[in-house]
Every structure is written in C-alpha cells, then in structure tokens.
Amino acid sequence: MEQPPGYVDSRFPNHVCKLKKSLYSLKQAPRAWFHRFSSFMLRLGFLCSRADTSLFVLIRSSSIIYLLLYVDDIVVTGNDDALLRDFIQRLHREFATKDLGPLSYFLGLEVSSSATGLFLSQAKYAHDILARAQLLDSKPYLTITRLDLAYAVNSVSQYMQSPTVDHFQAVKRILCNVKGTLHYGLSFSHSPPTSILAYSNVDWAGYPDTHCSTSGYAIFLGENLVSWSAKKQPTVSHSSCEFEYRALALMASEVTWLSHLLRDLKVSLNHRPLLLCDNKSAIFLALNLVSHKRAKHIDLDYHIVRDLAASGAIQPQYVPSHLQ
Template identity: 60%
Template sequence: MEQPPGYVDSRYPSHVCRLRRALYGLKQAPRAWFHRFSTFLLATGFSCSRADSSLFVFSKGADLIYLLLYVDDIVVTNNNSALLDAFIGKLSKEFSTKDMGSLSYFLGLEAHRTSSGLFLSQAKYAHEILQRAKLVDSKPVSTPMVVARHLSTDGPDFDDPSLYRSLVGALQYLTITRPDLAHAVSAVSQYMHKPSLCHFQAVKRILRYIKGTLRYGLSFTPSSSCNILAYSDADWAGCPDTRRSISSYAIYLGDNLVSWRSKKQPIVSRSSCESEYRALASTAAEVKWLGHLLRDLKVTSSSSLILLCDNQSSIFLATNLVSHNRSKHIELDYHFVRELVASRELRLQYVPTNLQLADILTKSLGRPAFIFFRSKLCVQDSQTLGLRGGITEDQDKDQDQD
C-alpha cells in the first residue's frame, strides 16, 4: 500500500502504512470478513452447515432460522417472526445492516411470491444478454438446439472470440433458474478456447430461444413430502470429437427440482452400460450430498433415496456383485454406488426412456418432447402464474408482439 497524499512524513519518506484491518480489494479481505461474521453467528447460537459453508442454521426446539451468506449479501428466513426480529436486532447492533424486506432480488435472481409458492427468474439479466448480443429484435425459436445436432471442432474460426466467451459465460449464470438451457449451454461452453462460426451460430440459436421464453423461470410449490427422487441419464459417445459420453441428472425434493447437471464425462466409456453406470455414480454423489444438506437443515426424509435410470444393464451392474468381470476396468470410486445400494441408503429403479426427465439434459430433442420435459423440470412462464414483474414495459411490448 502507498500512503495517500498528505500523509507522507518528510522525515520518513520510505515508510508505508501498517495494515490493522482488512479492507475491500485486498486478497485477505473475504477470509477476514467471513471469519468475523461467522464468529458472531456461532457465538449467537448458530451452527455452520458441513454441507455448505455459506449456510448457518439456528435450531432451538421447534424454532429454526436459516441464514445464507454471500460476501455481504444475506438471506434470512425462519418459522418464528418474533425470534427473527430479535436476531435482526442483534445483527444490527453488531454490523451496519440494511433490511431490504421480503426477498425480491438477490444476486441477479428475481424472486416472486405467488398463490401457489415461489417463482425464481432472471428475466432482466436475460434481456441484458440479448442487448449485449444485439438480438433483442431477433425471431424466437422453440428449442435451444437443432434436433440431433452435435457440435464439433470443424468449421472456420469465429472472428470475435471475446464476444463468444462473454456471451457463453453470461449464459452459464442464466442456467441457475433455467435448467432447460443446461445441455445447450454445456455444449457451447466446451469450445471457449477456439470458437468457430458454427459454435457462434449455436449461441445465437440459444439466445433466440431465450427471446421467446424471456419470462420463464423456476417455480417452487409447497410439498407434503421431503423425499428425494433423482433421474440419471447418459448419452453414450455423444461428443463426436472425443467420443466421450454426456451424463446428466435431475434431482427433486418432493415435487420441486433442486439440482441438475449436464456434463461431459472425463473418460471414454466402452459401452452404453458403462456410461450410464458412471452417470449413476455422479448422481449418487449429489444425492448423498443433498441428504447431508437436509440433515443440516433439520429436515428428515421418511424413506430411502430413489434413483431412476432407463438402462437396466447399469442397474444390474450396481445391484449384482457377481458381474465383476464386466466392470473390472471401471475405477473403484465409481463402485460406491454398490455400497449405497447394499446398505439400502439408495434404491435403483427402472424408468422408461419416454419418462426419463434427465433426457433433456443429455441431448437436443424435438419440440414436443422438449416442451414436455421442460414442464416436468418445473420451468414455467410467469404469465401463467399471474406475474409480470422483472420486465420493462418495452420488453412487455416486444413479448406481446411475438
């Protein structure tokens, strides 16, 4: 650090400031702030979640307080308003805080309370991406990718790779409330180092799809069940360049989608059974983590975790220890699925392909199948829920004309 003008001592011109407190912009500032804030919470009676270090839980009898911290943005909720008011009073005495009221906007996510539950969207953020790409007036399409299309490294290079990386990076954050975009965004993200013209055309199609679904978001409704239901799927050798498979999962807590993923597997699979088995392993790991998170939230599940797969060979491989010769080449860390099944923590069940909800996260689908699976992922139009917030009047006019 350099001394600001007026603080330089003529007797000691080479002296510098001694840092006594962490300031914004310093590398150690986030760690120092988190330590300061977490120390206060732990002294107040909170406990830090082992599954998520940003989550703090206060539990006393039937009273619960959940606090989620992201740098200096805080979300607090509980089941006792008097207890919450008392805690906010303590928090205000310790730190300089500003109560923003009921949750409406957090880290670019728009939250709306509806008659049926909660609706999360990023309409404003999506519109800003369209403005950056100059596609606000583009013609919408019904799906984010061409049916049965796989991107490859072939084709002429795109002349503005910085624009490509900027748009794809913004789309990655948009998938927080748009699981229907997960596979398409994952596909274009694999060519950030050297995008071609066809890759940019794929990005433009995603943006045209967003133009027609600008108000869409993720809906959550109250559910009497707290059971975890997971769908696991894989597209064997889905990458034409490396012949690696695409694995995906969609995990539900009750009737609500809480976790999803679409990602290329790290190594090549020799069969569709092997690729599905590796997808089962990654899904089981996520399900196991969600189970730990629910325990930290003091939520109990009444039954074992259920994992649905549309490949009977991989189910047999995970439940039958006799099939050693068929799996001796698979790494041992994937076989922890067998232990979960043997201990009855996890139940594997077969689901037909036409009901495999994770299929939308592994490949590009036709319009009827895509719309069907999109609705099952709890992705809805805000207009159907009676909401019109988060979009300007000009955007509303554009949508009405479309």
C-alpha cells in the same frame, strides 16, 4: 502491504506496512470477513452447515431461523416472527446493514411469492445477456433456473477457449430461444418434501470429435425440481453399462450432498432417496459387489454409488426409458 502512493517514507522507501486488520480488496479480506460474521453467528447459537458453510441454522424449541450468506448479501427466513425480528435487530446493532424487505431479487434471481408457492426466474439477467455485445464471454448462469438450456449451453461451452463462427451461430440460436421464453422459470409448490426422486440418462458418444458421452440428471424433492446437470464425461466409455454407471455415480454424489443439506436444515424424509436409471446392467453393477472384465477399468471413485447402495443411503432402481 506496499506503502500507498503519497505516503511513502523517504527514509525507508522499500519497507512495507504491517496491517493491524484486513483491508478491503486484499486477498485475505473475504476470509477475514467470513470469520468475523460466522463468529458472531456462532455466539448467537447458530450452527454452520457442513454441506454449505454459507448456511447458518438456529433452532429454539419449535422455532427455526435459516440464514444464507453470499459475500455481504444476506437472505434470512424463519417460522417465528418474534424470534426473527429480535435476530434482525441484533444484526443491525452488530453490522451496518439495510433491510430490503421480503425477498424479490437475489444474485440475479427474481423471486415471486404466491399462495401456491414460489416462482424463480432470471428475466432481467436474460435481458442483460441479449443486450451484451460480447456474447461468448457470458457465463452459463442462466441455466440455474432454465433446465431446458442446460444441454445446449453445456455443448457450446466446450469451445469457449477457441470459438469459431459455427459456435457463435449456435450461441445466437440459444439466445433466440431465450428471447422468446423470457417468462420461463422454476415453480416451487408448498408440497411437503417427503422424498428424493432422481433420474439419470446419458447421450452416448454425443461429441463426434472426442466420442465422449454427456451425463444428465434431474433430482426432485417431493414434487419440486431442485437440482439438475448436463455434463460431459471426462473419458470415453466402452459400453452402455459403463457410461450409465458413470452418470449414476455423478447423480449419487449430488443426492448425497442434498441429503446432508436437508439434514442440516432439519428436514426429515420418509424414504431413502430413489435413483432411477434406464440401464439394467448399470443397476446390477451398483447393487452387486461383483467385478467382471468389462468393468475392471472403471475408476474407484465411480463406485461411490455401489458403496452408498450397500450402506442403504440410496436405492438404485431400473426405470424404462419412456417413463423418464
């Protein structure tokens, strides 16, 4: 580290300081803090999730504790109040922490708990966006709880580097929708997570300037929607089979990650994940280890859906468009 102003050694003005420990704001500080915190958690018997390294899980017989870390913000929950209190006391002794009580606000997410389940919304964050002058500098963070905004936000985000008046008008229309729907959010019921059900669909050649397609999927855990996406495909597809197959592969990757996360959370499913697509050719390509001239050019990484289907990890299945 360079010598700080006011403390420069006049004999060696060009020398630098060798630090004995990490300092705040250094690029190594986040890594050092995570190593410090994770070492403490591992000593207590927690396991670090492979699917998400910020998730720690402690299992004691039938008791379980989940802890989620984001920088220095922590969410912790469990099914054993005594074990939870003991852990929080240890956490207080090890670090300078403050208990804010039941979860109500975390990283822009407002959490409301009721007898029927949880409700997540981002009304405050939406208010902040509406009050901000430089609207185009806003991040698409609101789409975390607003599936209805995902496609529109994805479309205008393509032009953030060089926006025009037309793009600004499109953003204003999105914000008008946000202003009238501030109370929208996500509801999670207490229904048991017995299975994963995933739907995929594609807007073929929806971008008139590039003719690229947009992949979309929605993934349900039991009755609850837990993951979704609207993303522009990187290349132009030659057929409906190809762009649906690419969308299926993108969804299969997300389902695989979600399955690994549930395994780390010790949540078991009664059935293997079911992936639904409205294109029979894409389903046939996923379930059969065959190759033909119209699919030879598809990149190998998209064949992950075929490998997962062959191993029994997922089950691709056709569904008519009107049932999606």
